[in-house]
Amino acid sequence: MNTEKGEPKGRTLASFTIELDVYSGPYEGLLALILKDELEIFEVPLRELVSLYRNANPPAPPGEAPGALERDTDFVDSATSLILLKGRALAPYSAEAEGEDAEEGPSPEDLEERLVTYLKIKRGAEALRERISGNAAYYPSVHALHPRPGRLRISPNRLATAARRAFLRTAEPGVGHLGTVTVTVGELVALIRSALVRGPVSFEDLVRDMDRLRSAVAFAAALSLAAQGRLTLTQPEPFGPLTLEPPK
Amino acid sequence: MSVRRDNLEQGTPDAAALIEAVLLVSPRPVTLPALLSATALPESEARAALEALGARYSSESSGIVLREVAGGYQLATNPSCEAAVERFREEARPAPLSGAAHEVLSCVLYLGPLTRAGVNAARGVNSDAVVRNLLDRNLLIEAGRDQTKPGAPALLDVTEDFLLAAGARSRDDFPALAEIVDEAEISRVRERVSGAAERPVEAPHGGDG
């Protein structure tokens, strides 16, 4: 990590290096590997990536970190692209389309079974969530007797592993540097849907007059609409132009 | 104090008192065999006492309730007193579980024991990080290995802490999936799949690169 005390400020994204299980080196190298298909996008823990970034580039008072805003927004831009790629890679349909004929995927029966199973799992998860939250407020007695000394065993190995895990994790990213978020996904969903009434629209056109934050939120809105099947996203190549189309 | 119970003072407390005392000093649910062994009570007497305690520590009348959970009995605060308890403890509740975590737990509970690959396949996404977190929180455990698979991968199962968190007496204390999932919804999915010619998201063609 290049967190030398001397110059944490005014750096560009190019100097951001990361340390992940799957990759260590400059951030831009990670992007390159993903684009060259040498690294599976779903191997990359995006949340951890964001944490690493926040940790390497702590928020600074205005005026003290020239270029910080530019750097932050560059990072947000590339990170949202990664999220899109990752969403694609994980979507149940896209995986089998890669490199194969679209028709060659699982049989409709297989697919049907998989979806039905998943639906059950999902409903089961919702029931569990309700149940777990309904049981969260039972606090047990704390009047425990300590077991006889020596009955509890703590493994020094497990402690070492835990230390490693704890020290490699980084703090939750702060969002204070982004300023007040004045736009919601909901608003942009409405905006996108009204734009689509006139037919396909390119993402670039859509966000042309938006600031970086709004365009990042627009991205999220588009993804969520696509996930609901309310629009189709096409992008001929990674990081290429992105087109939003009304559902067929 | 209408009834005289001098025996208590002389060290022969009644069954309910013995059980109460043992439950107070155990933060975790105590199984019936453990209760019997600690109190030296005959089972029938212990059961009757537990019933009496259940009425005494009922959720309608008491700040402390007797729960039958995760295979045992436990004293816990009544959720209706949550605000006072949390003010007193002045601490943040542990972060709630994510949607993905609930899905993984649901997979393991209903389809399990399952390998990590089994979880990934059922959810259609890589869930290793979520599984790791749930192992960390003691909600999942590696219970045995699947010897039929190459490398004999570990089988994941839910834990006693999971049952506690869900307020369940045992693994069987969950509604069957068939009761949770709406049949109409399932047939809608089936129809959509068999009738689905076009895919919702056009995937990039990376065949030539």
Next chain:
Amino acid sequence: MSVRRDNLEQGTPDAAALIEAVLLVSPRPVTLPALLSATALPESEARAALEALGARYSSESSGIVLREVAGGYQLATNPSCEAAVERFREEARPAPLSGAAHEVLSCVLYLGPLTRAGVNAARGVNSDAVVRNLLDRNLLIEAGRDQTKPGAPALLDVTEDFLLAAGARSRDDFPALAEIVDEAEISRVRERVSGAAERPVEAPHGGDG
């Protein structure tokens, strides 16, 4: 307390219930002011409720007793039940430690003594509930205060019981931190820990900007 208490289910428990719940989650005696502030009860009501609870948890009829001790109120087991409690203690297997608990212990072991804020910063996750549990289990102890920090927060350290459980005679019996994580990471974590307590009150003047 023979009054109907339907209100409990609707989230407005009565005074005695609130006090009962708070006492269940406090291992140490709770003073009247602390009870009042947690329960938001007027003093007269709290006193009346304590009296009622005193009768309910009396040493003649209950395995749990309400003690007025060390300037506060505390639930404890009835000494008449001591034999059962001791047997239970002998037989109970200690609750296993969670992954989070191992992490907190390792932070305090390797970086400690640490304040709670220091633990949170080292782990990157709020750990208050885990710390509380480890204090309750006598694996951590508050050993002094950090006078350099505003409010002089308590410093946490590992206990004799911890060393015993880990089969160690002293802290030196554990593998050195440098063998576990590399130096760059150690200094990164230390920086995070020392920065955490300061909070971003003010940027350093005339720094390197």
